[in-house]
Amino acid sequence: MGFLQLLKSQFLCHLIICYVFLVSGLIINLLQLCTLPVWLVSKQLARRINIRLAYCISSQMVATLEWWSGTECTLYTDPKSYPLYGKENAIVVLNHSFEIDFLCGWTFCERFGVLGSSKVLAKKQLAYVPIIGWMWYFLEIVFCKRKWEEDRRTVNESLQKLRDYPENFWFLLYCEGTRFTPKKHQVSMQVAESKGLPKLKYHLLPRTKGFWVTVQSLRGTAAAVYDSTLNFRNNEMPTLLGLLNGKKYHADLYVRRIPLELIPEDEKECAEWLHKLYQEKDSFQEHYAKTGRFPGPIMSPPRRPWSLINWLFWSCLLLYPLGLLLTQLISSGSVFTIVASVAVCSAGLCHPFTGKVKPP
Ligand SMILES: CC/C=C\C/C=C\C/C=C\C/C=C\C/C=C\C/C=C\CCC(=O)SCCNC(=O)CCNC(=O)[C@H](O)C(C)(C)COP(=O)(O)OP(=O)(O)OC[C@H]1O[C@@H](n2cnc3c(N)ncnc32)[C@H](O)[C@@H]1OP(=O)(O)O
Ligand SMILES: CCCCCCCCCCCCCCCC(=O)OC[C@@H](O)COP(=O)(O)O
Numbered sequence: 295m296g297f298l299q300l301l302k303s304q305f306l307c308h309l310i311i312c313y314v315f316l317v318s319g320l321i322i323n324l325l326q327l328c329t330l331p332v333w334l335v336s337k338q339l340a341r342r343i344n345i346r347l348a349y350c351i352s353s354q355m356v357a358t359l360e361w362w363s364g365t366e367c368t369l370y371t372d373p374k375s376y377p378l379y380g381k382e383n384a385i386v387v388l389n390h391s392f393e394i395d396f397l398c399g400w401t402f403c404e405r406f407g408v409l410g411s412s413k414v415l416a417k418k419q420l421a422y423v424p425i426i427g428w429m430w431y432f433l434e435i436v437f438c439k440r441k442w443e444e445d446r447r448t449v450n451e452s453l454q455k456l457r458d459y460p461e462n463f464w465f466l467l468y469c470e471g472t473r474f475t476p477k478k479h480q481v482s483m484q485v486a487e488s489k490g491l492p493k494l495k496y497h498l499l500p501r502t503k504g505f506w507v508t509v510q511s512l513r514g515t516a517a518a519v520y521d522s523t524l525n526f527r528n529n530e531m532p533t534l535l536g537l538l539n540g541k542k543y544h545a546d547l548y549v550r551r552i553p554l555e556l557i558p559e560d561e562k563e564c565a566e567w568l569h570k571l572y573q574e575k576d577s578f579q580e581h582y583a584k585t586g587r588f589p590g591p592i593m594s595p596p597r598r599p600w601s602l603i604n605w606l607f608w609s610c611l612l613l614y615p616l617g618l619l620l621t622q623l624i625s626s627g628s629v630f631t632i633v634a635s636v637a638v639c640s641a642g643l644c645h646p647f648t649g650k651v652k653p654p
Contacts, residue, residue, distance in 0.1 A: 302362065302540025310613065311362070311538065315354050318608040319425035322347050326432040338460045344432045345461055349410035351429050353601035354608070356404045359397050361602045363537040367401050367545045369595065370588040375551035379595075380406030382517040383463055385508055385554075388524060389497055389575060390468040394532045395524050398545045399466055405595040411463040413456070415449065415504055434459075440471070442503050449504065453511035465516065467508055469500035469568060491569055496579035500572045502565035509557050509564060519557065521550045521571060523578045527586065548578055548588035 301307060326347050332340040359365045371379075388399060396414075403409040411433070418437045421427045436452040438445045456463070472478060474497070482499040486492070491499065509519070526532055527544035536543070558564045582588055623631045 299540060308538050310609075311358065313616070314605070314609050314612050315351075316425070317612050318354070319351050319429075322350050323425060323428045326429065329432065338458075341434075341460055345410035347410075348429050348433050350604055350608070351425060352400055352409055352412075353404060353604045355397055356401050356409065357601035357605040358537050359394070359401055360404075360597045361605070363540050363542055365401075365532075365537065365543045365545060367398060367405075367547065367594070367597075369402065369593055370546065370548040370590045371593050372551065373591060373593055375549070376593045378517075378551065379520075379549075380408050380462060383459075383512070383515055384465070384518050384520050384551075385512060385516050386464050386466045386520045386522055387469055387505070387571070388466060388522045389474075389579075390470045390472065391474040391496075392524065392526065392532055393473075393534060394537065394543075396466070397534075397537075398524055398547065399522075401545075401597075402547065402595070403464060404601055405598060408462055408464050411459070411461045412466065413463050414466040415468075415508065436465075438504065445504070446507060449507050450511050453508060456512070457515050459515075464520070465508065465512065467505060469502070469505050469572070470498040471501045471504075472498070474498055492573055494572060494576045496576050496583075497572050500568050502568050505568050506561050506564045509554065510559065513554060513559075516554055518554055519552045521552055521575065523548045523575050523582075523588065525579060525582050525588075546582070546588055548582075548590065 295303075326344055329340045329343050329347075332343065360367075386399065388395060392398075400409060400412065403412040413433065413435055415436050415438055416430065418439050421431060421435075421437050434452065434455060436449055438449055453465075456465075470482075478498055483493050486494065486499045524545060524547050527546065530543050532541075532543040532545075558567055578588055620635065624635060
């Protein structure tokens with residue numbers, strides 16, 4: 295194991311990354327709260343400020359993926375569509391199979407310059423998660439209760455508010471509604487059978503109602519649906535903890551740009567269209583399983599330095615006072631303080647994750 299890899303597996307490093315994320319996140323949440331009066335004066339200015347503040351939070355997770363773990367993200371897509379990415383509003387349909395799939399999505403948002411404004415149809419419970427959930431409140435993220443009688447109206451209303459959004463955004467929709475597991479797959483294939491629909495091997499049966507209401511509400515606002523299919527090389531099952539340990543993964547994303555005009559307006563036809571889309575997505579995954587790649591040419595955008603610069607900025611800002619505090623505590627000569635500091639450091643060095651990372 296190289297020195298850098300050993301360093302990345304140290305619990306103390308993980309503590310530092312999490313400390314910077316948590317403290318900066320709470321500071322940014324507080325700054326977001328302070329933008330509330332700005333909304334009263336200029337809604338668009340408040341939105342632009344919140345886009346930048348949100349970037350400061352989400353780009354730290356992107357930096358962990360891109361710069362800390364060095365995970366490679368390859369994009370398979372049509373060269374004619376490529377110049378439009380990041381230059382228009384879009385609805386992104388993504389498979390939900392991995393713990394870090396949202397983070398790979400964020401990485402592409404970062405590379406195409408829409409990270410701060412990226413949105414998702416998220417379950418309501420996530421709104422209460424400190425930092426990320428609170429950040430989403432100010433980003434006008436759309437939440438659903440997964441009760442169609444209520445969601446039909448609330449999701450539509452939230453999406454209508456995005457019509458005059460001042461910057462380009464991607465709206466992510468996990469049509470499967472939940473992360474893939476063999477058990478959920480079995481249940482959803484029973485539903486497929488009862489509806490006379492072909493079975494899917496790599497996806498859960500898509501929930502069509504959220505897709506239909508999103509497409510209808512964003513007609514005239516979003517230009518296209520980006521049908522996105524994600525997989526990882528060598529059957530990797532990436533985790534957030536793996537990233538934190540500096541493990542490098544290889545993500546492959548296949549994106550097809552489908553103009554919104556091609557999607558039927560009628561609810562039933564739109565549902566049929568989505569089921570067909572998922573059958574196609576299933577065939578792309580089958581192709582990937584057989585050949586180790588998606589169809590089409592590779593057009594990968596390079597990683598940009600901004601997420602790293604943002605992380606370094608917050609680290610300098612927050613580690614300096616922490617360092618001063620620790621130095622003062624230790625130099626105070628108190629036996630208790632010194633014993634406590636040594637105990638914390640030893641706990642860091644003896645942590646079970648230490649040294650468990652495989653060499654690249
Ligand atoms: C160039 C690069 C391109 C791309 C880069 C990629 C991405 C980047 C983009 C943006 C990134 C932005 C942010 C990412 C950050 C973080 C994201 C993290 C987390 C969020 C994840 C979530 O929270 S997922 C959960 C919430 N989301 C959803 O649920 C969406 C899908 N659900 C729906 O659409 C639902 O319809 C609903 C929620 C609107 C309503 O749900 P409800 O349960 O009330 O109704 P149903 O839809 O289920 O209706 C009942 C019908 O369903 C049938 N049924 C029953 N059981 C099942 C089953 N097991 N499977 C399938 N179907 C089932 C039932 O028979 C009913 O059928 P009908 O015929 O009557 O419709
Ligand atoms: C800088 C690094 C610091 C890392 C520590 C911070 C980690 C915070 C991560 C919060 C990201 C929020 C995204 C959660 C994704 C999620 O929760 O998806 C839910 C879906 O599956 C459906 O859920 P369900 O159907 O209820 O199982």
